[in-house]
Amino acid sequence: MEIKTTNLQKAYRKNxxxxxFTLDLEGEKIIGLLxxxxxxxxxxxxxxxxxxxxxxxxxxxxxxxxxxxxxVTKNICLVMESNNFNNKFRVKDILEIxxxxxxxxxxxxxxxxxxxxxxxxxxxIKTLSKGMYSALGIIVGLSSxxxxxxxxxxxxxxxxxxxxxxxxxxLESYQKNPRLIxxxxxxxxxxxNLFEEVVIMQEGKLLLHDTVDHLASxxxxxxxxxxxxxxxxNGLDILHQSSMLGQKTVVLYDELVEETDGVDVSKSTLQxxxxxxxxxxxxxxx
Amino acid sequence: xxxxxxLHLYYYWKTSWTTILTFWGIYIFFIALMFIAAFYxxxxxxxxxxxxxxxxxxxxxxxxxxxxxxxxxYVIELGLDRYSxxxxxxxxxxxxxxxxxxxxxxxxHTVDYLINLFSLENFEFSGLEIATTDATSTxxxxxxxxxxxxxxxxxxxxxxxVFFRFGLKIGFTVIAIFPIMMIIQPIAHKVLDALKYIxxxxxxxxxxxxxxxxxxxxxxxxxxxxxxxxxxxN
Numbered sequence: 001m002e003i004k005t006t007n008l009q010k011a012y013r014k015n016x017x018x019x020x021f022t023l024d025l026e027g028e029k030i031i032g033l034l035x036x037x038x039x040x041x042x043x044x045x046x047x048x049x050x051x052x053x054x055x056x057x058x059x060x061x062x063x064x065x066x067x068x069x070x071x072v073t074k075n076i077c078l079v080m081e082s083n084n085f086n087n088k089f090r091v092k093d094i095l096e097i098x099x100x101x102x103x104x105x106x107x108x109x110x111x112x113x114x115x116x117x118x119x120x121x122x123x124x125i126k127t128l129s130k131g132m133y134s135a136l137g138i139i140v141g142l143s144s145x146x147x148x149x150x151x152x153x154x155x156x157x158x159x160x161x162x163x164x165x166x167x168x169x170x171l172e173s174y175q176k177n178p179r180l181i182x183x184x185x186x187x188x189x190x191x192x193n194l195f196e197e198v199v200i201m202q203e204g205k206l207l208l209h210d211t212v213d214h215l216a217s218x219x220x221x222x223x224x225x226x227x228x229x230x231x232x233x234n235g236l237d238i239l240h241q242s243s244m245l246g247q248k249t250v251v252l253y254d255e256l257v258e259e260t261d262g263v264d265v266s267k268s269t270l271q272x273x274x275x276x277x278x279x280x281x282x283x284x285x286x
Numbered sequence: 287x288x289x290x291x292x293l294h295l296y297y298y299w300k301t302s303w304t305t306i307l308t309f310w311g312i313y314i315f316f317i318a319l320m321f322i323a324a325f326y327x328x329x330x331x332x333x334x335x336x337x338x339x340x341x342x343x344x345x346x347x348x349x350x351x352x353x354x355x356x357x358x359x360y361v362i363e364l365g366l367d368r369y370s371x372x373x374x375x376x377x378x379x380x381x382x383x384x385x386x387x388x389x390x391x392x393x394x395h396t397v398d399y400l401i402n403l404f405s406l407e408n409f410e411f412s413g414l415e416i417a418t419t420d421a422t423s424t425x426x427x428x429x430x431x432x433x434x435x436x437x438x439x440x441x442x443x444x445x446x447x448v449f450f451r452f453g454l455k456i457g458f459t460v461i462a463i464f465p466i467m468m469i470i471q472p473i474a475h476k477v478l479d480a481l482k483y484i485x486x487x488x489x490x491x492x493x494x495x496x497x498x499x500x501x502x503x504x505x506x507x508x509x510x511x512x513x514x515x516x517x518x519x520n
Contacts, residue, residue: 051363052515068513070290073365086360088301100296101364 001062001075001147001180002026003048008057010043010204017043018204021057028178030170030194032185032212034274035201041184042080044201045150048182049078061148074103077146079137081153087126091119094136095143104145104177113139116165130157138166142173150182167191192270202278216267223249224263232257240276251276290370291377294361298378301356302349306382309345310389317397317411324409338394338413339431342386343438350442355450355518362516372511376504379440386439387432422486426493430486433496437484440503447510453519 008021018040025031035041047054050066050073059065066072085094091114099105114121117135119128128136137154151170155163171194174181185191198215200208210218219239222229226248233250240251251268253276268276361371390413397411413427449457468474482488483495 046517049363050365050367052517053513068367068369070365070367070370073367076365078363083359084363086301086356088304088356093300097297097300097364101293 001028002060003148003180004058004060005044006058008044008047008059009055010040010047010052011055016204018047018054021201021204021206023199023206023209025180025182025197025199028180029196030174030181030183032188032191032195032198032270033182033201034185034188034198035207036278038203039201039278040204041201042152043204045078045080045152045182045184048148048150049073049076051078074101075147076150077102077141077144077148078150079141079152079154081134081137081156084137084140085125085133087124089125090121091123091125091128091136092121094125094140095121098140098144102144102146104147106143106145110139110143113142113169116169117162131159131162132157134158135162138169142169145173145177146179148180148182150184152184153186155185155187163187163190167194170194188271188274189269195270198270200274200277208277212270215270215273218254219268219273220252220255220257221249221266221268222252222257222260222263223247223266228262232259232263239273240279253277287370287373290366291374293364294357294366294371294374295378295381297361297364298353298357298374302353302382305349305352306385309341309349310393313341314393317393321397321400321406321409324406325404327408338390338397338411339434342390343434346382346386346435346438347442350439350444351446351449354443354446358447358450358511358514359516359518368512368514372508375443375507375511379436379443382439383432383435386435387428390431391428427486429493433484433493437496437499440500440507444503444507444510447507447514450518451510451514 003023003025005021005023008018008023009016010018021040021044033041033045046052047059048061048066050068053067061072061076064072066076089097095107095110095114099107099110117132117139119132119135119139123132125133125136134154134156135158138151141149141151141154155166158166167190170181170183183191183194192212195212197209197211199206208215222232224247226243226246229248229250233252233255236252236255236257238250239253242249251273253273358371362368394411394413400406401409401411413431445457445460448460467477482490483492484499485491
């Protein structure tokens with residue numbers, strides 16, 4: 001599977017949700033799609049699934065636009081945080097419908113997951129709690145075995161235990177059936193170990209697309225005496241800094257520091273790095 | 287396309303059968319109540335008159351609007367394309383028409399049978415034959431009923447698409463156009479003249495005249511839906 005966007009734009013009247021968005025994704029991997037609220041993640045994912053057209057630019061999946069192309073969209077399963085299912089239905093209806101629509105649907109797996117998440121077959125969708133609704137979305141997403149499976153914050157209302165179960169199931173599902181999985185989340189620390197690549201969006205644009213390993217190797221956290229840190233990092237591009245009681249911590253991105261004697265060197269978590277990178281004053285690193 | 291059409295019809299069936307069944311359940315229950323009331327009031331204290339098709343047409347007018355928003359965004363999100371949605375919608379409108387006309391005829395004939403069985407004179411329940419001459423054949427009346435269901439339901443689906451795509455303001459504006467048209471006399475005369483061609487009792491009536499509104503509805507539905515977003519304009 002190859003997803004390619006070139007100068008993609010999506011405008012709602014005069015407001016751009018996505019602009020000049022160019023990105024290439026390919027292969028079978030789990031990709032984290034990160035960004036602050038309003039960064040354009042959901043808009044991008046919905047365009048990927050063919051829910052609406054871009055205003056400008058190109059979006060192709062294996063060379064074909066997803067909008068109005070069933071050959072493309074039948075291989076995509078997008079699970080959003082809400083509005084996935086018609087409230088008229090019961091849980092079993094959703095599973096039956098999904099089985100018909102997704103060509104690679106695994107009925108036995110779906111049934112197993114339904115039991116794992118303790119959903120009753122006959123329960124009406126409109127009576128499901130937020131967590132149960134999310135669980136149903138997760139069941140559909142995982143059981144679809146769609147070559148492109150997209151989860152847009154699918155855990156709303158799920159407690160920590162079930163979220164952990166979801167992450168385990170996601171990994172298990174990916175290992176059994178490798179495919180392109182895009183997971184958009186704000187709980188980055190909980191899932192960062194699942195990601196092979198990370199795409200960070202900011203204000204509708206691509207801020208960064210990199211492998212998690214490369215991202216980790218490209219940054220450095222230096223802590224120590226303020227004067228020593230200032231001396232070491234003089235003239236370097238500092239991503240984030242904080243000082244307290246004569247001690248200073250700086251986060252460097254894409255910078256080389258040869259001499260680190262007398263200072264502590266460590267790494268940020270992906271979530272911390274995301275926070276630093278998406279602060280307004282930081283430049284584009286794509 | 288065939289695969290998509292089958293999937294859409296399946297989804298349509300899943301969303302609609304309970305609603306249609308509920309409508310007929312309530313309607314038949316109401317007729318039964320009236321029938322019993324007429325039976326026990328056969329001394330003349332209760333007089334019932336009903337026209338079979340009216341509730342069905344009113345139901346169709348509302349059902350289509352809700353049917354669109356109950357199916358379109360979900361089947362698009364499930365991967366179907368809009369062209370197949372349009373084609374499947376036409377098929378589902380025809381299937382709906384056949385189902386509604388058949389049920390309506392069964393209800394009509396069953397009630398007629400019961401009226402004769404119990405010799406009720408204070409309970410009248412008629413079909414469209416009251417708007418026709420004696421020379422009109424039963425098959426023509428049944429065909430006309432079907433044509434009306436087709437017209438009302440397809441128009442209602444078109445309205446549903448307008449509401450979904452353009453929002454409530456434009457939706458209600460479209461609805462308001464019809465009474466406004468009837469206020470402007472030259473337009474009202476033309477509309478009334480045109481209606482003669484689809485009024486079964488009128489000498490100008492021809493079933494083929496229905497193809498004009500069907501064609502207009504089909505074209506408008508295509509124009510509205512073929513590039514519509516799965517996200518409604520609420």
